[in-house]
Each structure stands twice: as C-alpha cells, then as structure tokens.
Amino acid sequence: MSKTESARRSKPSVADRLGRIKERWFINEPALLLVVSTHELTPNLRIRGFRCGMGRIEYNLSDAQALSDAELETALKAETIRIMFRHPYRYPPRNASVSYIASNITINELYDGLNLPYKAGDYWSEPKYKKQFFEFYYKALCELFNQESDGGSGQSDANAASQADGSPERSGSGQAPDRMAEGSDAELPSAEDLSQSDDSLSQADDGLSQSDEDLSQSDEDLSQADEDLSQAAEKTELWATDEYFDEKIKEQIQIILGNSKQWGTLSGQLISQLTADMKPVMNYKKVLSGFRASVLSDDRILTRFKPSRRYGNLTMGRRLEFTTSLLAGVDVSASVTDRELKAFFSAINAFFRYGIKNVDVQMFDSELKGRPVTVKKARKTVNITGRGGTSFQPVLNFFKENTKIYDGLIIFTDGYAPEPYVDARIKRRIVWICANKASYEAHKDWMTSRGRCCYID
DSSP, rough: OOOHHHHHHSOOHHHHHHHHHHHHHHHHHHHHHHHHTTSSEEEEESSSSSEEEEEEEEEEEHHHHHHOOOHHHHHHHHHHHHTTHHHHSSGGGHHHHOOOOHHHHHHHHSSSTTOOSSOGGGGOOGGGGGOEEEEEEEEHHHHHHHHHHHHHHHHHHHHHHHHHOOOOOOOOOHHHHHHHSSOOOOOOOOOOHHHHHHHHHHHHHHHHHHHHHHHHHHHHHHHHHHHHHHHHHTTTTTOOOOHHHHHOOOOOHHHHHTTTGOOTOOHHHHHHHHHHTTTTOOEEEEEEEHTTOOOOEEEEEEEEEEEEEETTEEEEEEEEEOOOOOOEEEEOOOOOOHHHHHHHHHHHHHHHHTTOOOOOOOOOOSSBOOEEEEEEEEOOOOOOOOOOOOHHHHHHHHHHHHHTTOOOEEEEOOOOOOOOOOOTTTTTGGEEEEEHHHHHHHHHHHHTTTEEEEOOO
C-alpha cells in the first residue's frame, strides 16, 4: 500500500470532522452549537460548497474534504450564523437570490473572517453602507440592480430616438454636400480649415472611444450582476417561508439571550442585531388597542343581558357600542414606492377585520391632498394623488384641530421628511407605521418621542 493511499484512508471523514467541530463548540461556541443542532448535516454532490434551508445544512463532499479543519469550521460557522438570523426561512423564494447576497453582506459586516462572497464594498463605497442590517442591504441591492438595467436601456433608447428624429448636429452634417453642389461659385475650403476639421474629427473619435469604454464597463457591471444572481440561485434552492423552523430557531435564540456566557466569539454588533430581529413586527391588534375609545357611538344593540328600563325582563334592553374613529394619514410623496403604498392600504384594509367600522384616509405629501376619504370596507383600488415632497406638519395640524372627531392618528410613511412639531397633548394618540424595517431603524428615535412607532414587515 502506497503512502498516499495510506494517508487518504487514515484521514477522518467529513462527517467525523464536523462532529469534532460540534464537540469543540460545546465549550467555545455554545450559541452556535444550540442553533446548528436544529439542522441535519447532509452531503449533496450536486451543489458547490455549503448551503442551508429546510432543516438541513448541505455540503459538497469533495469540496468539504479539500478544506482544512479551520476552513471547514469557518464554512459551517457561516451557515450557522445565517440560520441564527433566520434568513432562509423569512423571505419568499422569488426574492431569494437577492436575499442571499444581502444575507452574505450582512454576515460579513457583522462577523470578520468568514470569507463569504459579496461584501458591502463590492457594491458601494459610501460609509453609510457599513454595518447595516439585512433589510437595508436587500432594498439597496434591488434598487442597484434596477438602476443598472434601466440605465443601460434608457441610454440606448435616448440615442435611438435622437437619431430617428434628427438632431441639429446630424442635420447640419447632412446639408454640407448639398451646399457644395448648389453652384460652381462656392468657395473651396482652405488648408487651415481642413486642418481644423481634422482636429474636430479627431476629438469626436476620442469621444466615441470613451463612450465605447463606458458602454463596455456598463456591460461588465450588468454581466457581474447577472452572475451574482445566478450563483445565488443555487444557494437558495432550499429557502422558503417556514414558520416551524422560524419559531424553532427563535426558541434557541431566546435561550441564548437568557445567558450572556453562551455567546462565545460572536461580536457585540451581531448580538445586537440578533436581539433586534427578535422584536415583533407590526401587530395590527396591538396598534388598534391603543385607540379604543371611551366614547359611546350611535349604534344601539338589543340584548337580553340588560333588561328594559320600562318593561323589565319581559323585553330586551338596549346597549351602546364602544367604537373607535381613526384618521389614517398616508404619505403619497415621491419617495414612497408603489409597493409601499400597496402595503399601506393593505394595512388599512386589515383594520376592518379587527372591529373598526370606518377609517378616514387623508393622503398627504408636502400638503394635504384634498379632504379625508371615509373608507367603510376593504377596497381593492384607491386613487392616489400627490407624489411631491414630504411634510408631516399639515396632517398633524389637521388631526389636532379635529381631536373631537378622531380618537387617534396613524401615519403610514417611509419617514424621510423634516422632524415635525407634535403637541404633547396628542402624541400619545399617534402611531407612526414605517414602510419597512430600514426606514424604522433610520427614524425610530425621533418617532418614538412623538408617539408610538412600528413597521410593516
């Protein structure tokens, strides 16, 4: 038996090496051990490297065998941290490719040395993109990919339209031969004129060359974006919304949160992000419970539990219902996307499932857009006006002037506007509902000082 074959046979299997890593984690990384124990470690020859989802952490046997013990532990640690953030179980499969890139960027920003592809610096150079959270990167990546594809086609369409309509420069160059043919008395160009013309043509060629370089760079960027999404697609085949595993991992995180000594080498920022992710998202029932009025409505309901004052128990009595009158301020400024507006009105429609009989909807941007519209049942379509700048002051002033009519104000917004003045007497009756977690994180400090604050997931 050769030395090479003997060494190969004596080398532990990948399963044994992974088992030893988990044994070391029992002492050094108890938090990671708790989470990785919720998943089955499974070889898969069809994939490259590691991936996770559907209760499994899959790995390519050959790729894993080629890794050193330290590299194998790093690969397993990266997928375990991804599971801790519940990325494979919280996001729809149709967005999974972009989610995977955003997931890697988030993990790379919060934990050094994992060697995952895709870092914030690969896409952005601004400091504001450092140490952010998943939703922030996900939204930024969607905007980035859309801008790249739209920008390329937009430039091409503009050039095509210019050529089809005939720009002034093109018309001028086309008329020069006609002027020369009008008569024999036309003056011939001098040598100096010809020299200046050559210089102009040379400058034009330089401009075209630079334009070709820009287009080539744009094509390379688009190609890289397509390649990134293609590679991410394989890694996210197991990703799907799964409430069972989502709750299972939450239980483990709650156990870890109860004992600070279990965090091991996880950074403070990563722990803070995990803790923030454990906070519940917008709960419509809790929001509405803050606006339960103590005012009687005009609705009278017959009931046998309350005897009639005139006829006693022989006739049903009447009781008055407690109801809530809400004003919903909807930010329709240009910074709010159509998708976010759809989420706003979906939330308003949900109010009717929790006992609210009508909601007055007041759209606004930098000013109020018309009068409030009373909505008495869920609607499928709503006419949107506005799409200008944003100011919260007009809708807050309107609510203050009509506090006898409305029990509470709910403002749906992305938060990007000057901080408004809120009278201390009405701030406890205001709820700010942000379009997503990114806008919530950006504005929660000043919003919570002017009412309650939550966001739509």
